Every structure is written in C-alpha cells, then in structure tokens.
Amino acid sequence: MKKAVHTDLAPQAIGPYSQAVQVGNLLFTSGQLGMDPVTNEFPATAAEQAKQSLNNVKAIVEAAGASMNNIVKTTVFLKDMNDFAAVNEVYASFFEQPFPARSAVEVARLPKDALVEIEVIVQLG
Template identity: 90%
Template sequence: MKKAIHTEQAPQAIGPYSQAVQVGNLLFTSGQLGMDPVNNIFPATTAEQAKQSLENVKAIVETAGGTMSDIIKTTVFLKDMNDFASVNEVYASFFEQPYPARSAVEVARLPKDALVEIEVIVQL
C-alpha cells in the first residue's frame, strides 16, 4: 500500500503529485526545486539552489522517519552541466560514506526555470 508524505517544511507540490510516496520501506521523493518553502523564492545561484533543494529533500525524508544517510539513490537535474562542480561541493556536505548512488543530467528546462532539481530514493 502506498502512502503520501507531506510536510510544510518543503515547497508544496505545484501539480497533481505528492512530495513523496512511501511503499513499504521505500520512499520516493518528487523532484525538489531549490525554492524556499516559506516565501517560494529561488536563491540566485545554482549552488544556493542545490543547498535549498537538499534542505527540502531532508525535510521530506525526516517527515517520513528517515535521515539523509538512509538515501540510497539520487538524481540531480541541472540546467547547465558547467555548474556540476559547485553543486557537487554542496552535495558532498549533505552526505557521508557510503554515498548514495547518483545520476546527474543536464536538462533543457526545469519547472519555474529553476537551475537545479533533486529527487531521491530512500530505504527507511
């Protein structure tokens, strides 16, 4: 049985989807933009948006009863792959070894013209 996960500590869904869905001991988050959940404003830089995106992910994971160390897979969507190094630096500050598996891809456009979006899979 699937269960929707919702927190006010992350931006609200901007469409017909859940912030995350839990199935058994697995949690799948929707992509989290780097938008502040209080004022719905994006920071200026890709690195700042990556940090906020991961803060949003963290809030959702914690609401489901997990921690960042429970994340087993991440997908990072970047507007510009030239920002990979700065995002990677921020990303590294949120995770410890053993690191989750990760994919990073450049995309043509993200919702609300964001610079980065991150989704995760968590084993609770």
C-alpha cells in the first residue's frame, strides 16, 4: 500500500504528484528543485540551488521519520554539466560514508527553468 508524505518545509507540488510516496520500507521523493519553500524563489547559482534542493529533500525525508543517512540512491539532474563540480561540492556536505549510489545527468530543461533537480530513494526503519 502506498502512502503520500508531505511537509510544508519543502515546496508544494506544482502538478498532480506527491512530494514523496512511501511503499513498505521505501520512500521515493519527487524531484526537488532548488526553490525556497517560503518565497518560491530560486537562488542564482547551480551550487546554491543544489543546497536548497537538498534542504528540501532533507525536510521530506525527515517528515517520513528518516534522515539523510537513510538515503540509498540519488539522481541529480543538471541543466549544465559544467556545474557538476560546484554541485558535487555542495552535495558532499549533505552525506557521509557510505555515500548513496548516485546518477547525475545533464538535461535540456528543468521545470521553472531550474538549474538543478534532485530526487532520492530512502530506506525507512
């Protein structure tokens, strides 16, 4: 059985989807843009957007009763792969070993013309 997970500490869904869905002991987040949940504004750089995106992910993961250490897989979507090093530096500050598995891909465009979007899979319990 699936259950939606929601928090006001992350941006509200901008379409017909949940911030996250829990199935058994797994949590799947929707992609989180680097948008401030209060102002709905984006920071200027990819690194700043990555930090906000991961703060949004953290809020959702914590709303499900877990922590960033429970994340087992991440996917990072970048508008420009030239931002990889700067985003990677921010990303590393949110995790400790053993790091989650990760994919990072450059995409043609992200919602709201964001520079970064990050989604995660979390093992709960």
